[in-house]
Amino acid sequence: ELGSAANGIAEQLSGLIHALSCWQRIESLLQGPIDSSTDAPALPKPVGEPISRVSLSDVSFSYAGDRLDLDGVSLETPLPRRIALVGPSGSGKSTVLNLMSRTYDAISGGIAFDGIDIRDLDSRALKSAIAMVNQDNTLFDGSIRYNIRLGRLSAGDTEVEQAARTAEIHDFILSLPQGYDTEVGEGGRLLSGGQRQRIVIARAILRDPQILLLDEATASLDAEAEVAISRTLAHIGARRTVLSVTHRLASCPAMDLICVFRNGRLAETGTHDELLQRRGTYHDLWEKQSQIEIAESGKGADITL
């Protein structure tokens, strides 16, 4: 009897092993060719050192296959840079970030970091090189320290605090009676929008990414908080490439490069001053936003006087 029980177990085990190997095959197929190659190069630079050149060469992409959501976008960014992606809704800004993080792959053209196509890079190394901050990042029920540490679970308290300093939230945290042990409440409801966003940014900084992708990271903030966070990002951008998708243009004057998208195409690139002089799409967006801000701040009347 014991023998037949052992046989039964052996059979079940072999079935399980078979199922597991099938599953592994399916998973590797789903993950595509990048994971099946063991000799994919790691990142061009060790994690922690800035990637010095990000380039998009004639990149096109389509979500549904019926039209191009990105149409022949080319961009070369030498040195760590702070880059703003602006333009009307649906013009392709977030899609650029989706392709850089390899959430999707371009249908033609390519993206390279320091000259190496990102499809040839080791996928895990790529993931650790990039951090994305968007509206989906949330705080979890737990302490501030816990929420920042989620960026890198092995980080010590000093590293957590250093990340908070860089995100300019350290002093605020220390001013709380419980400091880093303060509970944030579900979804961070005990904090303001700006404080929550800084904690999310500190979490991203703790990962020490070479490239920081921000998708409307400051959309929920008021204008003052947005300018303050933009200053923080300018500081962070000294060591990293920061690509920031934003509807509000207030942060653009501090950026090294502004990319203006229109209908999936890169319509203009330049600094704030260059683009204002060109009197194109950016100029129009800037004028429109300034008018709205003036009207909202109640100073509109001064202008008509």
Ligand code: ATP
């Ligand atoms: P917004 O400022 O509104 O966020 P955006 O400039 O970031 O817009 P994208 O999100 O890049 O624009 O979208 C570009 C185009 O692709 C739009 O027409 C959009 O409808 C479409 N699109 C975006 N995401 C998807 C998706 N997951 N599936 C299908 N189409 C999509």
